[in-house]
Amino acid sequence: MVDVYTFVSGPLAWAAFTICIGGCLYRLISLIVLAYKKERFIFTYMSFSYGLRSIVHWITPFATENWRRHPVLTVVTFAFHISLVIAPIFLLSHIVLWEEAWDLRWPALPDALADTMAVIVIAGCIFFLVRRLKLPEVQFVTTASDYVILAIVAAPFVTGFLAYHQWVAYPYMVIAHIISGEVMLVAIPFTRLSHMVFSPLTRAYMGSEFGKVRMARDW
């Protein structure tokens, strides 16, 4: 048991982080190289200020027409994405691991808050699942991979939540939590979770086209 724990939280974690960061960099660089080779005009039209203008509107809740049209979705999606990123980084028990391994430390969130955030992520996944199953316009374009992605994202938070509360099979839960977290990290660059990396680029490009050429708002 201890051996397994040492392995998944040691070398396997190393591998997961390396693949995640390396994979994202690889995807990003190869996309930029491809653009440079075949669609160099993209760089000509990219505008820092208009790109940023568009991104800022879209990462601000209710700042766009479409966010305003879907108030529930907007609240859920913002709460979900913020929790998804913030909770794992500022969870005390994660920071402790970084401290042990690298002697790095930063302020932690109160456990109760981090716990709530985990619940928000899980609830968000359920919300998205129900949307996929129930709304015809979403269901029509849903593929099997969309469910897999939802499961990949939900797993570390479900297991983490259970491990934290130590309700069932604590040691197994911790190991399941670590492995599922690592699966998610590895999945980021190679599944549609890569929208994390690519969406600022696509948004910035559309923002640039709208700002500079079309002289209209894209939100």
Added chain:
Amino acid sequence: MTEPAQQSETKAQDKGIEVGISKLDVERIEKVVTGVLKGETGARLKAYVETCIHCGLCSEACHYYLSHDKDPHYSPVGKVKQTLWEMIRKKGRVSPEFIKTAAVIAHTECNMCKRCAQYCPFGIDIAYIISVVRRIIHRLGATPLYIQDTAHSHSVTMNQMWVKADEWPDTLQWQEEEAQAEIPTLRIPLEKEGAEVMYSVIGPEPKFQAQLIYQAAIIMDVAGVNWTMPATIGWDNSDMAMYTGDNELMGRIKRTHFETAARLKVKKIVMGECGHAFRSVYDMGNRWLGWKMPPIRIVHAIEFYYDLLKEGRIKIVKKFDQPVTLHDPCNVVRGGGLGEKSRYVANAICEKVIEMVPNYEHNYCCCAGGGVINCGPPYKMTRVNGNRVKAEQLFSAKTKGAKVLIAPCHNCHSGLHDIVHHYGVGLDIKFFADIIYACMEKPEATEA
């Protein structure tokens, strides 16, 4: 969880598509699809396809979707699923029947209006994806008949309507003579080198709507504009090749247009009230030729009238007294930011302007643009049924008192005409030039 009902409308028969696909087999299709996807697309398409999280949030942007009781087949992403995704998934090995459906969807169920790019959180450009599908269809030779015919006309005559070389100056002379009845000194200056403005129009104007050239000549004359029109090819600024995916032809057309302006050494090109031509000259054609922005300044009619009114070069004797509502054409408002200027012009020439909702860059498309109306009579009902939401929008403007609908774009004009007629909206449709011509101060009016 049920698969939504199939689109109920029966798809129109189209000779161009039917004959086109009859010559295809899976191998040939595979070759063309992979050729286009590998050879002609790059980072954009890759990022769009891989970033799309299948959330459906773009759906409500699309008038087809809204008008078909939210049938997901008509949502922007739904149309991509039925066309490009499938081609990618099957690595191009799709059937001729599939190509037929894809051709109908890409050419007649998307106006490339880019409204959905304002609704997708990631700014995914569905219109661009649809244009890739059209490019594939073009390379497969299965483009709808009517629009392909206009492309052929461009290729042979460098105008959209098979106007022959002698018919063009003849038409101008005819309109000049007509206008001289009103202003005896009026000229339509042909081939005047060094004029400030080259005025260019779309093919249908000399063919069916010569009075628009007449009106433009009167406006130019009264405003004292130093203008000219070419007597040669290059007078037509329209471009259906842009919409059939025939980029090479688009390049030829635009090169001819720009080179004609350069030969005449004009400072700017002023174009009539047309949306797609503006897109071609200002956004698409110039890029294909390697110009970041157009090599010669392009002034759309809206902006031109704005300048003339603002500088007092034309004066309005009596404002148009019927309440108007203003349609924002996608290609010049979402595509060229002319929303404010359009309103300035409307308010300068009309007593009362009633806004339709939504408006500006959020306005609903007319459903004629993007080459859809050019796919001809077989698809008239596709456009009309696909834009019930426009009729509703117009009805509500009418309820607020509007009697006249100003549509400063040829395609919008014709498309809205069909919608207004079919749904019995009862609005009179006009160009800005119609109203300016009727309300402006003209020499004989001052004499009288």
